[in-house]
Amino acid sequence: MATLLRKIGLIRLHNRDTEDPKHHHNHRGGGGGQQSASLRGKGGAKSGGHKQQQQQQQQQQHPGGAGDASPGPGKGKGKRAAEPAPRDKPPQPAAGAAGAAGAGGPRERAAGARAGPGPAAAAAAAAAATAGGSLVPAARQQHCTQVRSRRLMKELQDIARLSDRFISVELVDESLFDWNVKLHQVDKDSVLWQDMKETNTEFILLNLTFPDNFPFSPPFMRVLSPRLENGYVLDGGAICMELLTPRGWSSAYTVEAVMRQFAASLVKGQGRICRKAGKSKKSFSRKEAEATFKSLVKTHEKYGWVTPPVSDG
Numbered sequence: 001m002a003t004l005l006r007k008i009g010l011i012r013l014h015n016r017d018t019e020d021p022k023h024h025h026n027h028r029g030g031g032g033g034q035q036s037a038s039l040r041g042k043g044g045a046k047s048g049g050h051k052q053q054q055q056q057q058q059q060q061q062h063p064g065g066a067g068d069a070s071p072g073p074g075k076g077k078g079k080r081a082a083e084p085a086p087r088d089k090p091p092q093p094a095a096g097a098a099g100a101a102g103a104g105g106p107r108e109r110a111a112g113a114r115a116g117p118g119p120a121a122a123a124a125a126a127a128a129a130t131a132g133g134s135l136v137p138a139a140r141q142q143h144c145t146q147v148r149s150r151r152l153m154k155e156l157q158d159i160a161r162l163s164d165r166f167i168s169v170e171l172v173d174e175s176l177f178d179w180n181v182k183l184h185q186v187d188k189d190s191v192l193w194q195d196m197k198e199t200n201t202e203f204i205l206l207n208l209t210f211p212d213n214f215p216f217s218p219p220f221m222r223v224l225s226p227r228l229e230n231g232y233v234l235d236g237g238a239i240c241m242e243l244l245t246p247r248g249w250s251s252a253y254t255v256e257a258v259m260r261q262f263a264a265s266l267v268k269g270q271g272r273i274c275r276k277a278g279k280s281k282k283s284f285s286r287k288e289a290e291a292t293f294k295s296l297v298k299t300h301e302k303y304g305w306v307t308p309p310v311s312d313g
Contacts, residue, residue: 148214152176155255167259179208183259187267192231195273201226208255218249222289227282231271236288240296241265247301
């Protein structure tokens with residue numbers, strides 16, 4: 001009987017445990033949680049120990065710094081400085097510099113190309129620029145010569161077509177830039193015209209030389225013969241006219257216009273042919289004319305000009 005009762009009690013306890021779901025879940029879940037926690041703890045301990053072992057191996061292989069494969073900046077430099085450099089060998093370039101110069105990807109090569117040419121190429125470019133710069137004055141001079149020649153050729157053609165034969169031109173030694181101009185006419189009511197008739201002077205001879213930058217600069221003009229007095233003709237045959245100076249000159253002036261202005265200045269200045277004994281036969285000098293002209297230009301720039309305006313011509 002007692003044995004039967006004990007069996008019944010055991011059966012009831014077993015049924016209660018199997019029928020209560022909460023009890024069954026807590027019993028199994030608690031055991032599983034403890035087991036998973038213990039497994040995680042063991043795994044963490046194993047992984048931590050493995051990482052620590054790797055760090056120790058890296059420190060043994062690279063003593064420069066813990067966890068860093070490259071040596072520290074201070075220690076690396078100290079080690080290199082301690083090694084004596086050989087005296088019989090020239091210093092070798094660093095491997096990094098050689099690699100940067102000889103190798104590199106497309107970006108590095110493109111950056112090198114943008115940096116510009118080397119010293120040798122720069123020197124060659126500078127030499128080429130210097131040689132090219134020396135050609136500029138020669139080309140400019142050639143251009144000025146062409147402009148001057150075309151202008152003077154046109155001037156000669158226009159003078160040859162004058163109907164009143166006011167002036168005529170002869171080239172000196174066949175040079176287009178050195179003219180002897182004959183002034184055939186002045187005002188017929190003037191005393192100068194009377195002097196020309198009385199002395200059988202057919203023309204007043206003048207010399208015109210044209211500078212390289214003509215027509216942008218005036219020609220140098222002087223009287224050759226006969227020897228004149230007054231009429232704004234000075235020593236050496238120099239002519240006192242503002243339009244013959246750089247200040248009064250204009251590239252629009254033609255040789256014909258200049259000669260007409262000179263003829264008007266002779267009459268207005270009471271020009272006469274010199275008839276004094278000995279002095280009348282003395283010829284004009286170019287050197288003296290140039291010196292006189294420079295002097296009178298300085299004087300008139302300081303005190304002003306009193307020669308007749310162009311409208312009087």
